[in-house]
Amino acid sequence: MKPPAQLCAAAAAFALLTVLQSAGCGGGTAAGPAGSDPVESDTVFIQLEGGEFVTSAGDTVLIQPFELMETEVSNRLYVWLADEAGLDLPPDPGFPAMEHYLTAMPDYPVVNVSALEAEQACAVLGGRLPTLAEMEYAASIGLSGPSAGLFPWGALDPEDAEFPANYLASDDWDLRNQDGYLFTAPVGSFPRNPAGLADLAGNVAELTRPSDSTCTVFGGSWLSPSDDLRIGAYSTVYEGDRARHIGFRIAR
Numbered sequence: 001m002k003p004p005a006q007l008c009a010a011a012a013a014f015a016l017l018t019v020l021q022s023a024g025c026g027g028g029t030a031a032g033p034a035g036s037d038p039v040e041s042d043t044v045f046i047q048l049e050g051g052e053f054v055t056s057a058g059d060t061v062l063i064q065p066f067e068l069m070e071t072e073v074s075n076r077l078y079v080w081l082a083d084e085a086g087l088d089l090p091p092d093p094g095f096p097a098m099e100h101y102l103t104a105m106p107d108y109p110v111v112n113v114s115a116l117e118a119e120q121a122c123a124v125l126g127g128r129l130p131t132l133a134e135m136e137y138a139a140s141i142g143l144s145g146p147s148a149g150l151f152p153w154g155a156l157d158p159e160d161a162e163f164p165a166n167y168l169a170s171d172d173w174d175l176r177n178q179d180g181y182l183f184t185a186p187v188g189s190f191p192r193n194p195a196g197l198a199d200l201a202g203n204v205a206e207l208t209r210p211s212d213s214t215c216t217v218f219g220g221s222w223l224s225p226s227d228d229l230r231i232g233a234y235s236t237v238y239e240g241d242r243a244r245h246i247g248f249r250i251a252r
Helices: 004-017 077-086 115-124 132-140 174-181
Strands: 017-022 042-050 051-054 060-065 067-070 205-207 214-218 233-236
Touching: 042 132, 051 132, 060 132, 060 233, 067 132, 132 214
Parallel strands: 017 042
Antiparallel strands: 042 067, 051 060, 205 214, 214 233
16 A cells, blocks of 8 residues: 555645535536546535534434535546555446446446445545445435435435436336436436435445444445435445445545
């Protein structure tokens, strides 16, 4: 792995590609070819104000102001981050008709990355994995009242809300492409929340900051039934685990 001084230099150089947008903004440039350096849309951060927040568990916490990446980390960005951090590339997920997923599908979310690897990748950009409370806070922006049990878009089941996320559509494996995708979707393919954040439910479930060698996984994924997209419906993995339905985004 590269020493901290080199990582800091890499982060400074990459800042030229980073766009900081205020809450409610979106956009980016067109994707580059597989194996290219990241493009602006790979590293858009949304500034979130924070404040007092009630989690799905009923705990009142103070969320400090922070930035959260607009989308999940793309394959293109992760290849760059892994090279800078000296990390091995993750194994191919083996999705049918999506061969060479990491390099041939640069706009899709990276999968099969452990929380330990994700933390090292985040550090290249001076970031970290978000906490579970930060992800809940981000997903609750625009909702009224307690967010526990709601979806990031509100109370409607995703089928009734016209499939606003990539998940196990209609909770049926054979009908799961009703949202437009059999497996993962390019990051940012679905409507953003009022803060401008994409894919806070579905596509890939997202790693949060590890604690005691375990990591809570937020937001459900392309293979999750609808109830697993609700705020407060989580799973737990060990910090070294990988899975083809789990990715991450960067906070700082």
